[in-house]
Amino acid sequence: GNSVTQMEGPVTLSEEAFLTINCTYTATGYPSLFWYVQYPGEGLQLLLKATKADDKGSNKGFEATYRKETTSFHLEKGSVQVSDSAVYFCALYNFNKFYFGSGTKLNVKP
Amino acid sequence: GAVVSQHPSWVICKSGTSVKIECRSLDFQATTMFWYRQFPKQSLMLMATSNEGSKATYEQGVEKDKFLINHASLTLSTLTVTSAHPEDSSFYICSASKPRDSFQETQYFGPGTRLLVL
Numbered sequence: 001g002n003s004v005t006q007m008e009g010p011v012t013l014s015e016e017a018f019l020t021i022n023c024t025y026t027a028t029g030y031p032s033l034f035w036y037v038q039y040p041g042e043g044l045q046l047l048l049k050a051t052k053a054d055d056k057g058s059n060k061g062f063e064a065t066y067r068k069e070t071t072s073f074h075l076e077k078g079s080v081q082v083s084d085s086a087v088y089f090c091a092l093y094n095f096n097k098f099y100f101g102s103g104t105k106l107n108v109k110p
Numbered sequence: 111g112a113v114v115s116q117h118p119s120w121v122i123c124k125s126g127t128s129v130k131i132e133c134r135s136l137d138f139q140a141t142t143m144f145w146y147r148q149f150p151k152q153s154l155m156l157m158a159t160s161n162e163g164s165k166a167t168y169e170q171g172v173e174k175d176k177f178l179i180n181h182a183s184l185t186l187s188t189l190t191v192t193s194a195h196p197e198d199s200s201f202y203i204c205s206a207s208k209p210r211d212s213f214q215e216t217q218y219f220g221p222g223t224r225l226l227v228l
């Protein structure tokens with residue numbers, strides 16, 4: 001079947017620290033992979049995506065590489081800001097459906 | 111932009127009553143809307159997919175008589191939790207896709223509605 005596992009939070013970092021949020025998946029076929037971000041009181045927003053193996057999605061300093069050999073799509077950012085504090089969801093899209101991870105809350109302290 | 115709103119943002123009701131949640135696409139027409147449910151510290155789970163003017167398609171294990179979905183227009187879908195019980199307490203999220211977006215990969219999410227059934 002299709003499923004997504006991401007690291008539990010919360011993750012607390014100081015401003016300018018390096019961020020990694022792990023995400024692994026199981027899927028049949030050839031899914032697309034996504035990271036969504038949810039700021040307080042708002043809906044999920046697409047952060048980045050990758051549609052095939054070895055693709056790298058990037059946006060706003062965040063990056064994630066579609067690794068088929070390790071079935072992973074880890075989210076990274078070199079220097080986080082307080083404004084990056086939010087909940088991050090890893091997701092895969094396969095056969096016209098989304099499958100989400102449970103979300104990782106990121107707290108960035110000044 | 112592509113903004114999706116939900117109303118109400120949170121609701122408390124008594125056991126046995128029905129609750130209606132609205133999902134609106136504010137600046138685009140949505141041919142397809144999706145309803146998700148999220149329990150604390152768990153994934154968003156797709157409940158059903160609704161297309162304007164036709165019956166919703168429910169995921170396995172979701173009671174269609176319990177969770178009534180109506181997609182009466184291209185900008186509005188409603189989810190009614192009928193005869194709500196405490197186990198229905200959850201966070202309900204809708205999303206919408208635009209007609210021209212292929213494979214419905216691009217979905218725009220509402221902010222969610224938190225339901226508490228006493």
